[in-house]
Amino acid sequence: MKEKRINRQLLTMSKEYPQANFTWILTLLISLVFLLNSFSFRAGEIKPYVLALFGAYFITALLQLFIAWRIKRDILLYGDIQRGTRRLGYIQLFSLVTGNVFTAAFSLHLINERKTPEYTFAVYMALTQLFVIAISAFNVFKPYVTDSFPMAMLVLLLVLVFQVAVLIIVATTMREGQLPKWLGLIAIFTALTALTGNLFALLLGISLWMKVRSTESSRIAKWDATWGKITRNTMAVFGMFFIILMLAISVVSRYTFDYDLAVENDYANILQAPSLVYPFGTDNFGRDVFSRIIFGARISLLVGFASTVIPAVIGGCLGGIAGYYSNRTDNWIMRLLDVLYAIPGILLAIAIIAAFGANTVNLIIALSLGSIPTYARTMRANVLMVSNYDFVDSARALGASDFSIIFKQIIPNSLAPMIVKATLTIGGAVIATSSLSYLGLGVEPHIPEWGNILRVGSTYLESNSYLAIFPGLAIILLVLSFNFLGDGLRDALDPRLD
Numbered sequence: 001m002k003e004k005r006i007n008r009q010l011l012t013m014s015k016e017y018p019q020a021n022f023t024w025i026l027t028l029l030i031s032l033v034f035l036l037n038s039f040s041f042r043a044g045e046i047k048p049y050v051l052a053l054f055g056a057y058f059i060t061a062l063l064q065l066f067i068a069w070r071i072k073r074d075i076l077l078y079g080d081i082q083r084g085t086r087r088l089g090y091i092q093l094f095s096l097v098t099g100n101v102f103t104a105a106f107s108l109h110l111i112n113e114r115k116t117p118e119y120t121f122a123v124y125m126a127l128t129q130l131f132v133i134a135i136s137a138f139n140v141f142k143p144y145v146t147d148s149f150p151m152a153m154l155v156l157l158l159v160l161v162f163q164v165a166v167l168i169i170v171a172t173t174m175r176e177g178q179l180p181k182w183l184g185l186i187a188i189f190t191a192l193t194a195l196t197g198n199l200f201a202l203l204l205g206i207s208l209w210m211k212v213r214s215t216e217s218s219r220i221a222k223w224d225a226t227w228g229k230i231t232r233n234t235m236a237v238f239g240m241f242f243i244i245l246m247l248a249i250s251v252v253s254r255y256t257f258d259y260d261l262a263v264e265n266d267y268a269n270i271l272q273a274p275s276l277v278y279p280f281g282t283d284n285f286g287r288d289v290f291s292r293i294i295f296g297a298r299i300s301l302l303v304g305f306a307s308t309v310i311p312a313v314i315g316g317c318l319g320g321i322a323g324y325y326s327n328r329t330d331n332w333i334m335r336l337l338d339v340l341y342a343i344p345g346i347l348l349a350i351a352i353i354a355a356f357g358a359n360t361v362n363l364i365i366a367l368s369l370g371s372i373p374t375y376a377r378t379m380r381a382n383v384l385m386v387s388n389y390d391f392v393d394s395a396r397a398l399g400a401s402d403f404s405i406i407f408k409q410i411i412p413n414s415l416a417p418m419i420v421k422a423t424l425t426i427g428g429a430v431i432a433t434s435s436l437s438y439l440g441l442g443v444e445p446h447i448p449e450w451g452n453i454l455r456v457g458s459t460y461l462e463s464n465s466y467l468a469i470f471p472g473l474a475i476i477l478l479v480l481s482f483n484f485l486g487d488g489l490r491d492a493l494d495p496r497l498d
Contacts, residue, residue, distance in 0.1 A: 016081060016110055017071050019234055023106045024064035030100075031057035056098045063092060064103055067110070086110055099134065101127055101241065112171050117227040118207050122167040124241050125190075125200035129160045132196070132248045136256040138290065141276040145258060152255035159193050163201065166190050170204070184212040197251030199244045203227075229492035236488020239481035246478060250298040262291040262448045271464055280470045283456050289467060292448035293474055299449045300478065303360065304430040307367035312422050314368075315375025320411045322376065323383030324402065334380070337373040345370030346432065353441045360443050367432055371425070378421055382414035389413075416493040424486035427479035434475050450475050 034054035038047050070085040089107035096104045108123045109115055133156050139145045166186060173179060191205025207227070210220055230236055266286030274281045280289035322333040340348075349366035356362045386392065387410060395405050436442035437451025438458075445452055450471045457467030 014071070014075055014081075015115070015232060016106075017068065017075065019106055019109070020064060020068035020071055022234065023102045024061050024068055026102055027057055027064055027100060028061040031061055053098060056095075057100065060092070060095045060098070060100060060103055063088075064106075067092065081110075081113075086113070096130070099131070101131065102238070105238075105241075115231070117224060117231050118170050118204060118211070119167075120231040120237065121200050121204035121207060122163075122170045124237065124244075125198055125204055126160070126163045126167050128198050128200055128241065128245050128248055129156065129163050129193075129196070131245055132156060132198070132252055133160060135249060135294070136252060138276070138279055139256060139258070142258075142261065142288075143277070146256065148255040152252065156196065156252065156256075159196060162189070163193060166204070170208075179212050181212060183208055187212065195251075197244070197248035199247065200241075226492050230488045233488040233491065235484040236491075239484030239488070242477055242481040243485065246297045247301060249294055250301055253294050253298070257291055257294055259291075259295065261288040262295045263287065263446060271460070273464075274466055281464065281466050283453075283467055284460070287448075289453065289457075289470060292453050293450065293471055295448040296450045296453060296471070297474070297478075299360065299443060299447065300430050300433055300475075303364055303367070303433045303443075304426050304482075306364045307371070307429045307433070308422050308426045310364070310368040311371035312375050312418060315372040315377075316379045316411065316418055318372070319376035319379025319381075320383050320406050320414070323380040324387055324406050324410060330380075334376070337376050340369065341373035343370070346435070349432065349436060350439075350441055353436065358441055358444060360447075363433065363436060363442050366436075367429055371429075374425075375418065375421070378417055379411070379414060382417055383410050386410050386413050420486060420490045420493060423482060423489050427482035427486075430475065430479055430482070 031054050034050050034057060038051040038054055039045075067085065067088050070088065071081055074080065074082045074085050089110035092103050092107035092110075095107070104127060105123060108127075109120075112119055133153070136149075136153060136156070139149060169183070169186065173183065187205045187208035189205075190201050190208065194200075194202035194205070207223065210223060230240075264287070266282070269278070269282050269286040270284060272278050272282040272286075278288050278290060280293065283289055283292075318333055318337065322330045345367070348370045349363075352366040352369070353362055383406075392405060392409055395409050400409075433442060434449070434451035434454065437449050438455045440455070442451055443449045453471040454468055454475070457464075457469075457471060460467045
């Protein structure tokens with residue numbers, strides 16, 4: 001009886017069991033979506049490709065349900081997942097053929113018993129590279145491709161082979177607990193593959209280098225503790241995966257996608273339905289919506305990041321000065337920012353763009369100005385708290401200047417809440433970017449940006465709904481990903497949750 005009670009506690013503590021349940025439920029829901037879209041009620045015909053996807057996802061969901069049952073049985077009977085159950089992960093890996101990243105990621109984690117942050121980085125590094133190649137490969141069906149496409153695809157494939165090899169090396173070395181010195185060289189080459197936009201490779205390279213070369217055990221322990229919390233949060237990792245995937249696609253698309261397909265009018269292919277040639281169809285000018293969404297990710301990420309980093313830096317500096325100095329300085333800075341804070345951010349952005357014109361630079365400036373007061377308030381509150389710590393008094397006693405104390409002692413120790421806030425609010429910046437473009441006040445109308453694409457698609461909701469559905473889903477997924485990552489960072493950086 002006592003053993004059963006202990007095993008039930010192990011079941012509640014298991015990471016694999018809730019992730020297995022989440023994966024099969026989500027896969028089943030996706031399969032139902034494919035089932036509903038496999039039949040065209042207007043034309044009265046069945047779409048065989050969509051129906052085939054339904055079958056593949058439904059079988060995957062059933063296998064995932066079986067794996068979840070096996071995990072539960074193993075933990076309740078034996079207190080641990082048995083080797084036979086873990087081997088089912090190799091079968092589930094075939095779900096990658098259908099693009100099911102959820103079951104693929106789960107199967108890779110099920111196969112390996114020891115789930116270090118390095119192994120998680122390696123798994124998602126390889127998955128990101130694979131999805132970048134798969135998305136880029138759709139250009140093969142187009143009537144023409146960019147000149148750099150063959151060489152770019154060859155380079156991406158070679159990088160994928162190297163990253164899969166690194167994944168195997170990480171799984172083997174971490175399992176054995178040995179970290180050979182030559183792993184430092186692997187870490188350097190892995191970090192260099194991040195030039196494709198795959199930031200998981202950079203994180204893995206940094207982590208391996210620290211483990212092999214660094215002698216500061218406290219720094220390594222802090223790194224492992226922080227990223228261990230984040231990688232244990234399934235939704236935060238999936239959010240991070242989608243963000244990095246969009247970033248990697250934005251970097252690689254310069255060499256694998258033809259920009260003319262996204263901006264040049266093709267009146268012979270107006271309003272084409274989704275197909276292999278045009279995966280998301282074409283708009284009212286014959287432009288490929290798939291290519292427009294790929295190139296639009298670059299603008300959404302650029303404006304989202306820039307309009308978050310700029311106010312975070314300016315507001316952080318102003319908040320740090322206001323929190324450190326006397327009441328007079330604090331009142332002057334904060335009251336001026338209160339005036340700016342009293343103006344709604346979206347109205348301020350509309351006014352700036354209406355006055356100076358609609359382009360990317362003005363959009364970034366317009367969105368940045370309205371966010372400065374909120375970051376200044378956050379930093380000011382953190383500085384007021386950190387200024388009373390002993391290490392600040394020690395710096396003053398040693399004769400350090402106010403500038404040195406603020407920017408070397410106080411602000412670095414107040415960054416954690418700012419990082420969390422920036423991650424949580426960058427999704428709002430993406431929405432604001434798309435909203436202003438939708439209203440015709442963002443980037444230029446001819447430039448592929450998700451708000452511009454959505455504005456065109458909104459006029460064809462009844463006849464060609466896919467023109468609005470695909471850009472709308474892209475915006476929703478990116479915003480949700482930033483929110484999930486922000487929640488994960490908040491939990492990882494909150495000292496009260498240790």
